[in-house]
Amino acid sequence: MEAAVDALGAPAVHPRGARGAGSGDPLIGDLRRAGLLPLLVLHFVSERASYGNQLMERISGLTDGALAVNPNTMYPLLRSLEAEGLIEGRWEHPERRSRRFYAITDAGRAEYARLVDELRPRLDRIAASIEAIRAEVLPG
Numbered sequence: 140m141e142a143a144v145d146a147l148g149a150p151a152v153h154p155r156g157a158r159g160a161g162s163g164d165p166l167i168g169d170l171r172r173a174g175l176l177p178l179l180v181l182h183f184v185s186e187r188a189s190y191g192n193q194l195m196e197r198i199s200g201l202t203d204g205a206l207a208v209n210p211n212t213m214y215p216l217l218r219s220l221e222a223e224g225l226i227e228g229r230w231e232h233p234e235r236r237s238r239r240f241y242a243i244t245d246a247g248r249a250e251y252a253r254l255v256d257e258l259r260p261r262l263d264r265i266a267a268s269i270e271a272i273r274a275e276v277l278p279g
């Protein structure tokens with residue numbers, strides 16, 4: 140798992156030009172270092188087999204662009220998760236390199252459960268903090 144988190148070295152770039160998650164963003168950066176991207180990947184591939192670009196789109200869509208993942212981050216992460224036995228990749232067309240679909244393994248399910256337990260308190264704390272800030276400074 141540490142190798143998967145280390146694979147996240149390249150910061151993503153927000154579509155509107157802001158610095159990406161894990162760069163200067165203290166909220167998402169902390170989550171990213173704690174394993175947010177592996178958690179999201181394991182979550183999505185546990186629902187259905189997915190390929191890299193699909194995962195990047197789903198993460199960006201889920202977070203409304205707050206967490207944009209670029210290929211230089213996603214593909215090393217997928218290779219790392221696969222090397223650790225947490226996901227299994229299969230080529231869409233084995234006779235030629237095409238899209239590689241990833242599915243979760245039993246070890247991946249166990250790691251997913253561990254990451255959920257580890258990140259839940261952080262996510263809850265951030266959500267409560269944001270709600271408190273909104274209630275304090277935003278009218279109505």
